[in-house]
Amino acid sequence: MRWSQAFIPTLKETPAEAEIISHKLLLRAGLIRKLTGGLYTFLPLGLRVLRKVEKIVREEMDRAGALEVLMPALQPPEIWQQSGRYETAQGVFFKARDRAKKEWILGPTHEEVITTLVAGELSSYRQLPKNFYQIQTKFRDEIRPRFGLMRAKEFVMKDAYSFDISDEAAQASYKKMYDAYTRIFERCGLKAMAVEADTGVMGGKFSHEFMAPAETGENEVVYCEACNYAANVEKAASRASQIEGDAAPQTAEKFPTPGVTTIEDLTRPPFQVPAVRQIKTLVYMVENKLALILMRGDHQLNEAKLAGALGTAAFRPAEPEEIFTALQAHPGSLGAVQVKDLPIHADETLLGAVNMTTGANQDGFHWRGVGIGRDITVNKWSDLRLARSGEPCARCGQPLKIRRAIEVGHVFKLGTKYSQALNACFLDESGKKQPAVMGCYGIGVTRTLQAIIEQSNDKDGILWPVSVAPYAVCVTPLTVAPDSAVMKLAEQIYADLGARGVEVILDDRDDRPGVKFKDSELIGFPVRVGIGEKSLARGEVELKKRGGPMTPVKAEEAVEKVLASLY
RNA sequence: CGGGGCGUAGCGUAGCUUGGUAGCGCGCUUGGUUCGGGACCAAGAGGUCGUGGGUUCAAAUCCCACCGCCCCGACCA
Structure with a gap:
């Protein structure tokens, strides 16, 4: 490609x-442009990167035997009703209507479609296993699209489904x-770590997320350097630090x-009740109770974790009015002492706790000296708390660490939820009808692209890994007069590299060197070959790996040196 | 959806408090000088000041509504 x-x-x-x-x-490197919030156009350079990421995904899926x-992209709501997700996934749908006013769904994911397909084709255990994948645009009505491609209304995803x-x-x-x-x-x-994850609305059995560490990530990963335990903070278990003697x-x-409405307030004089000695009482509306x-x-x-303990995701924090009606007190003065008519769920760290302080369900009053079990009747004990940095690892006891990360991939073991609902069954060896056991596997392709940039950049711009760079090499003549020795050599190196299968761009713009250098570094081509009169007078060109020093090489060896530097 | 911020030329922005000719930098066009790290000089083009309404002799500026974008939140009582 000629830059011009x-x-x-x-x-x-x-x-x-x-x-x-x-x-x-x-944006600055000219890879994408925004159409409107959460919707982006891939410009030629950005599309090249996207295609490269897709190619890698495709090759590895094929290698793993996926088809x-x-x-x-457009799906009928009926299959979502069949799977039971029409209601639960309501929030993410973009919907459309046809001329007959019938409703359609712009696919946020494709479990229902693939399972419907398989249901129609599958009859014998001899046909399994099968794993189907696609690379496709998904549509999700995100609560808040943000950070460019990171969380968009429309994005490219690779999804695979195993049977x-x-x-x-x-x-x-x-x-x-x-x-x-x-x-x-x-x-x-891309540096990515596999972490144990919550299965969320997918309703699976267990799953791993692939997390790319980055300060700007929207997720938190809890990990242990001692035993390699790693989990999404939503899932992460930590050993309970018991309350001291x-x-x-x-x-x-x-x-x-009087006036005390927070845990913090109670820790201060005159009360000075440490937070570990307090019971925080949260009120939730769980399926309308x-x-x-x-x-x-x-x-x-x-x-x-609460969703897991309750066995439902249909809950929300109660409104202050709802709380007052039930407990005759406002948030900040709530407690469970002597409460008999509401179900009480407690985090297991409170098991056996005595001498605790908690709200009295009377504004301006608290109880102290409270013993769980004696003064409060707990209906169900569960692990409900968010793991924190420094707490002992549940497996090995070493301190846990937390870091932010971008979720770039997610693998789920689904079980038979969808195959049962959509009748994707086969006859086993004994002639018995069985639902296929499914798994589903997603990679956010566009998000991965951005995550790579998030991890690989410096003050001058992007540092593309060779494998996904829009062009591997940028040949930069500092003079572009067609009959100049500099340009002639540039043309030759450009042609030779192309002939050797290297993706190369020739910066033939009639611009000052500084402009060309800045642009090539901003975009982040892994290797630049600079050709100028001064060095050429010595029979040399300049080889510069992005982020590395400029090294002079003999002009006649340039192509070989470039090839060597790429691998 | 709640809170906050912002909408002025392709991009970044000043002007708004205190109403009165819409300004600057980058980019763009033309000419010239330059030519190894985002050049310089000169001359230009480019604006429904987000949209609609209101107040006023007069609105980018004040008021109302709407739209859009960005950020935070939407569990921590």
Whole structure:
């Protein structure tokens, strides 16, 4: 490609809309442009990168034995009703209507479609295992699109769905995808770690997320350097730090606490009750009934765990009016002492706690000397708390660490939820009808692209890994007069590299060197070959790896040196 | 959806408090000088000041509504 013929609108200044470095660079390097919030056009250079990421994904899926298909983006709501997700996934749908006013759904994911397909084709266990994948645009009505491609209304995703005859076989399929993902991110030059994850609305059995560490990531990963335990913070278990030794249990007593409405307030004089000695009382509306959730004062509730404990995701924090009606007190003065008519769920760290302080369900009053079990009747004990940095690892006891990360991939073991609902069944060896055991596996392709930039950049711009760079080499003549020795050599190196299969761009723009250098560094071509009169007088050209020093090489060796530097 | 911020030329922005000719930098066009790290000089083009309404002799500026974008939040009582 000749730069003068290309469309590479680089920007000297950062558009005001971009907040994080990868988003800024996507715009500045001329890779994407925004149509409107959450919707982007890939410009030629950005599309080249996208295609390269897709190619790597495709190669690794094929290698793992998955079969590529392409499913419709537009889906009938009926299959979602069949799977039971029409209601639960309501929030993410973009909907459309045809001329007959019938409703359609712009696919946010494709479990229903693929399972419907398989249901129609599958009859015998001999047909399994099968794993189908596609690379397709998904549509999700995100609550808040942000950070460019990171969270968009429309994005490219690779999704794969495996069908197996048994749990064990499904496990093998899962492992294959897990391994494929590890290779994919490695080949993309992206640091990503597999972490245990919550299954959320997918309703699966267990799952791993592939997380690319980055400060701007929207997720938090809890990990242990000692034993390699790693989990999404929504899932992460930590060992409960017990409350230190107690004096003899005191008797519960109500005391006035005018104006006190937070855990923090109670830790200050005159009360000076440490947060670990407090019981935080949260009120939730669970399927239209109120429930109390008790946490230790220094702990935070993890809603993903709460969903697991409640067995439903249909809950929300109660409104203050609802709380007052039920407990005759406002948030900040709530407690579970002597509450008999509401279900009480408690985090297991409170088990056996005595001498605790908690709200009295009377504004301006708290109880102290409260003993769980004696003064509060807990209906269900569960692990409900958010793991924190420094807490002992649940496996090995070493301190846990937390870091932010971008979720780039997710593998789920689904079980038979969808195959049962949509009748994707087969006859086993004994002639018995069985639902296929499924798994599903996603990679956010466009998000991966941006995550690579987020991890690989410096003050001058992007540092593309060779595997996904829009062009591997930028040949930069400092003079472009057609009959000059400099340009002639540039043309020759450009042609020779192209002939050797290297993706190369020739910066034939009649611009000053500084402009060309800045642009090539902003875009981040892995290797630049600079050709100028001065060095050429010595029979040399300049080889510069992005982010590295400039090294002179003999002009006649340039092509070989470039090839060597690429691998 | 709640809160906050912002909409002025392709991009970045000043002007708004205190109403009175819309300004600057980058980019763009033309000419010239330059030519190894985002050149310089000169002359230009380019604006429904987000949209609609209101107040006023007069609105980018004040008021109302709407639209759009960005950020934070939407569990921590």
